[in-house]
Structure formats: structure tokens, C-alpha cells
Amino acid sequence: MNRPFSFKHILTLALFMKTMCDNCKDTITREQFYSAQDYLSCLDYIAELDAFGQFAIIEQTCPLDAVKNPAGKWIADVIHHKIACTVCGDVFSAYADTYHGGGYFKKDD
Numbered sequence: 001m002n003r004p005f006s007f008k009h010i011l012t013l014a015l016f017m018k019t020m021c022d023n024c025k026d027t028i029t030r031e032q033f034y035s036a037q038d039y040l041s042c043l044d045y046i047a048e049l050d051a052f053g054q055f056a057i058i059e060q061t062c063p064l065d066a067v068k069n070p071a072g073k074w075i076a077d078v079i080h081h082k083i084a085c086t087v088c089g090d091v092f093s094a095y096a097d098t099y100h101g102g103g104y105f106k107k108d109d
């Protein structure tokens with residue numbers, strides 16, 4: 001007998017719906033930062049998401065606008081910010097390794 005909806009179908013559908021939260025589905029993530037400017041513009045974007053109430057900052061090594069000290073140096077070798085969607089609670093992380101260069105902004109697993 002071929003049942004129309006298997007457990008696997010329902011699970012797939014549930015996972016699909018979870019990734020379709022209208023509030024965060026269009027968030028622009030970055031697999032990789034290619035430059036310091038790239039990272040800084042991503043932080044501006046995150047600040048906007050927070051300001052509009054779309055996301056809330058839940059964890060950070062320093063405020064978004066304080067990743068550099070007044071002398072223009074990075075505040076730490078590793079900087080991260082975690083934000084959560086205010087509708088579904090999904091968490092996105094921005095991570096930067098300012099010492100070696102590189103980082104990303106993506107949805108947590």
C-alpha cells in the first residue's frame with residue numbers, strides 16, 4: 001500500500017516551512033568576507049536589521065559600531081555578533097578573524 005503522506009514527507013515539509021519564515025528568509029548572508037570593508041558593510045547591514053526590529057542582538061564581543069578603537073585598530077583578534085530573528089528565533093552569526101583575515105555571516109546550523 002502506498003500511503004499519500006509518509007512521516008518523511010511531513011518532516012520534509014516541516015523543515016521547508018521552518019526555512020520559509022517571512023521575516024528572515026531574505027537575509028543576505030555571506031559565505032566569506034573578502035575585505036575589512038566587506039565586513040564593516042555587513043555590520044552596518046546587521047545594525048539596520050536590529051534597528052528595524054527584524055532581528056535582536058543576542059550575543060556580541062563588542063557593540064556593532066565599536067569593532068575598531070579610536071585609533072582605528074580592531075578591538076580584538078576575533079569578533080563575533082549573534083542575532084536572532086524576532087519572529088522564528090533562528091540565529092545568524094557574523095564572525096571575523098581580524099588577525100588572520102576572513103570571516104562570514106551565516107545562519108547557525
Ligand SMILES: [Zn+2]
Pocket residue numbers: 021022023024025085086087088089090
Ligand atoms: Zn525567522
